[in-house]
Amino acid sequence: MDTTTTTATAAAVGWNLLIARDDLSIAELADAPVPEVRDGEALLRVDQVGLTANNVTYAALGDSFRYWQFFPASREGWGIVPLWGFAEVVDSRVEGIEPGSRYYGYLPSASHLLVRPGRVDERGFRDASPHRQTLPRPYNAYALTTGDLAYEADREDLQILYRPLFWTSFMLADWLVDNAWLGAATAVLSSASSKTAYGAAFLLQGRGCEIVGLTSRRNVAFTESLGCYDRVLAYEDVVQLPNRPTLYADFAGDERLTASLSAHLGDALVHHVVVGITNQEPGPAGTLAETGPGMFFAPDQMRKRTGEWGRAGLDRRFADAWQRFAPVAEGWVDVVHGQGPQALTQVWREVQSGRTAPRTGHVVIF
Incomplete structure (x- = not known):
C-alpha cells in the first residue's frame, strides 16, 4: 500500500458509540480517527451487528469480567460495548488477510477495528494485539465466512443475533x-x-x-x-x-x-x-x-472441551447443534433492521431499558 493511501486512511473520520460506565442509559456518539495500518496489522470496517440483552450484560459486567478492556475508550469513565457481527477487511499488512474478505466476530460499537492477526489460516485468525493477550481467548477469534462451518449466507441476521x-x-x-x-x-x-x-x-x-x-x-x-x-x-x-x-x-x-x-x-x-x-x-x-x-x-467449558475434542471437534459439534437450532429459531424472532450509528444509539437505549419485545431482534447495518 502506498503512502498516499496510508495518509488518507489515517485522516479519515470514523465514530465510536460511548456508554457511561456508571450509568448505562447514557450513550453518546463521538468522532474517532480511523487508525493507520502498520506492518502486522489489518483494518476491519464494521459492516453489520446485532444488539441484544447479552450486550447489556457485557456492559453491566464490564469491570468484573473485563469486557471494557477489549475495545478501550479514550475518554475516562466511558466504555465501548462489544457487539457481535460481520466486518470487512479494508486494509491489510498481514499475509493471508486479504482486503474484501469478511469475518464474523467480536466487534466494537464503532466504525472500525484495528487488529493484529495471529494464527492466520483458512478458518480465520486471532487478534494478537497486546492489550487482548490476557483476555478470554474465544472472544479474540474471527471466523472467515468462507471457512466457517456454521456460516450460512442466507442466515446472517440469525447468526448475528443468536450465534454468540x-x-x-x-x-x-x-x-x-x-x-x-x-x-x-x-x-x-x-x-x-x-x-x-x-x-x-x-x-x-x-x-x-x-x-x-x-x-x-x-x-x-x-x-x-x-x-x-x-x-x-x-x-x-x-x-x-x-x-x-x-x-x-x-x-x-x-x-x-x-x-x-x-x-x-x-x-x-x-x-x-x-x-x-x-x-x-x-x-x-x-x-x-x-x-x-x-x-x-x-x-472455561470451551477450554475443557477443546482439550478433549480439539478445536476442530468442538467447532464441528457446535455447527451440528447450530444447524439443528437455526431453522427452528427463525420462527421465533422478528428481525428489525436499522441503518447507521444513530440507529445503533437508539437501539442501545431501547434494549438497555428493557423495552424490547422477546420476539424482536435488532440488526444494525453500516
Missing part, C-alpha cells in the same frame, strides 16, 4: 450434562424468554432432567409457544415448583427471585449458577451460603 448467545447456550447445556445435572431432577431457567435461556432449553430437552422456564407473566404465552420447556411459570408462581432436587440456572440476576426460590425449595435447591443478569443488578456472592452461586463462564 447460542455458544453460551451450547456450552451451558454441555456443562450441565457433563456434570450429571449436579444431582438435580429439575432445572429451572429464569429469563426463560431470552435467547440464551431458550437456546439452552432447546438443547437440553429430553436429556434426563425436567426443564422449567421462569419468566414475567406478560411473556408466559410467548415462552410456552417455543416448545422448549416442559413447564413455564411466571415469577410470582415459583411456589408451584415441586420439592425435588433442583438446579437454578440464573439468567436474571434478580436477588429477590433467588431469595424466593431459596425460601420455597430450601435444601432441595442443590445448585445455583449465574449465567446472565438481565435485570443488570447481580446478586452478591454468598446469597446462597450452601449452594454457593457461581458465574458460568462459557470459555
